[in-house]
Amino acid sequence: MRSLLTLIPAAWLLLALNPALADGLRLMTWNVEGGKQPPRVVAERVAQALAEVGAIDVLVLQEVVAEEQVRAAAEAGGFAHWAMSDFSPPMRITDAWWKSLEVAILSRVPIESAAEWDLTGRKPTGDGYPPRSSDAGVPSLELRVDIDTGDPAPSRGFLRADLATGLTVYAVHWKSSRGENCTADDRENARRREVHAAGLAADAVGVLEAGRSVIVAGDFNIQAPGRVLRVGTDPGEDCAPTDGTCEGLCGAGGLDGYDDSIAILLGVDDTARLLSGDLDSTYVLRHFPGGAIDHILVAGPDADAFFGSWTPPVHGQRWQGSDHRPVIAQYMQHWCAPIDEGLIRPQRPAPTGRQAAACDRHGNR
Template sequence: MKLTLKVGSMRSFHHPFALLLSALCLLGPFSGARAAPLPLMTWNIEGGESVPSALAARIEQALDSIGPVEVLVLQEIVSEAQVEAAAKAGGFDYWAISDFSPPVKVTNAWHKSLEVAVLSRRPIKSAAEWDTTGRKRNGDGHPPRTSTRRVPTQELRVAIKDGDDPPPRGFLRVDLADGWTVYAVHWKSSRGKHCNAEDRASARQRERQAAGLAADAASALAAGRTIIVAGDYNIQAPGRVLRVGTNPNADCAPTQGRCEGLCGPGALDGYDDSIAILLGMDPSARLLSGELDATYLLRRFPGGAIDHILVAGPKADRLATATTPTVSGKHWQGSDHRPVITDEVETSP
């Protein structure tokens, strides 16, 4: 039950119940009360060529439009300075950024230096990443960086099927208080193509990215944590386009003459099972963004959103179906993607 007090005059503050409520608020949260809500937003901010101040302005404008969020997951940033500026602009005390790629000063190309980040108003307990490139002298292969050195960080070794080459990017994992674990992802791009050899290879990379995350998430789920997988998946939800598979056990390999992407038993399954792999992690797994309209704005691909939020674990049912702001044109607050947002729904005590 949600209680709303309407104050018509100063006299209403002297009501005995209002006085009691004020006193209890001063004493702190109710014993056994549910933790604060977790509004979360994921956004491909298209920050590869942005100076920190410009990216901070995008964050400020976005939150002015959307409203405050507890956790912000970003893709397409390239530097710690960008994340620090974004955190300050948005009022986030805590952040973590991946270290998948060499810095721009090494690659000389922003698209080869892309990272992901998690910004939070609640404390970060630990951060880890699956960096598939290994430790190299060119600047990648190091643990994720965080807003404070007190936060433990680590590189993860994640096993996927024998013979599978690791994908170019793994994931950033951030453990928050109250049993939440946030995975930030930016999967291999599909570029909207269908059925051809290039897209089948891209789909296989996304499947490996999903398999690695699912393998790591198994221990978090076993420990009773609730996981959120947020980011740019670069593929539509199962059931929205034909090439997106629904059965990870059916390893589809469509022929060139069947460019709708159908294969498998009865020709009813697509060849990209990446999201289906995540949905198979736990019976509680839900894709909150499956019915959203397009989130990539430069071209209108069929099948809706390619940016997603997926949740699994004991508190999965607390998170609402995702939303995204309306937009006219091909940019939202300076980015070619619009964000995806979820919040906790009210439940009976």
């Protein structure tokens, strides 16, 4: 373990190289819809996105299929470091982009290690290929998580990057539900999302015990608890609705849904917060009741240093070429500071209560 004396100079060097980090860190998650696109187009989308939302320190991407796309996006956005999952066979084998989907984490902050939990491939525990990284010296690990994945096991898994700031970022792209409610197919999809969440939660416990803070970001493909009836709030309740309806749900007042995936993540620690729970729809082609299906969740000692999240406005059926809008969050230091009207962001109230206390604790400037 590194001593405090070695950590302090490294932190000062990091801030010198990245002045924006002295006032916090901005993170964006975005389903870039890059499955059918060449690297040049993915790079253009990332450049256009950052031109609209402002500087981003950590970018979490979903629906990339090739390392060349991630390299091009990193160069276009000025990200010196990146890690990419290796869940799926390449398109030269699948001949179908939706069977080759990956996630990636791009960062201006050095990545200390990259790891993934892979549920695809030749073995139930994964295909044995670790994640790819921009830095040859960064450890790249294939994780084993001791949970029951069920039969069939869901596709993909999660990608994890440990940043030099003490944050651990998880990138996810969970099973799609296509907006169906309470059908047998969607109950199976919900089971797969719950497996994803349980695996990530099991891994995150060790990360939190090590004193790090956790950010889970990506396309969850489900709304926040409490926003629609099928989304559960109590993992201890195993709801079984009648086919084709949402009747027969359980819990207090019969209002607890059958998809407990996000509730499982929120149970990982009492500091866990879903920042995106109140956002409007992030899927552009169809307005799902209940709001966003792309989310950012935080937990750990720095969880209260984040002040909600926001998503940029969209006009038409695409945002910078994608069928999803991004979700952006940032450290409290940014939100405690006076608003920079030059940045495109929603008007927000002055922090109160928990946020005000965090402003005082982290530096109200």
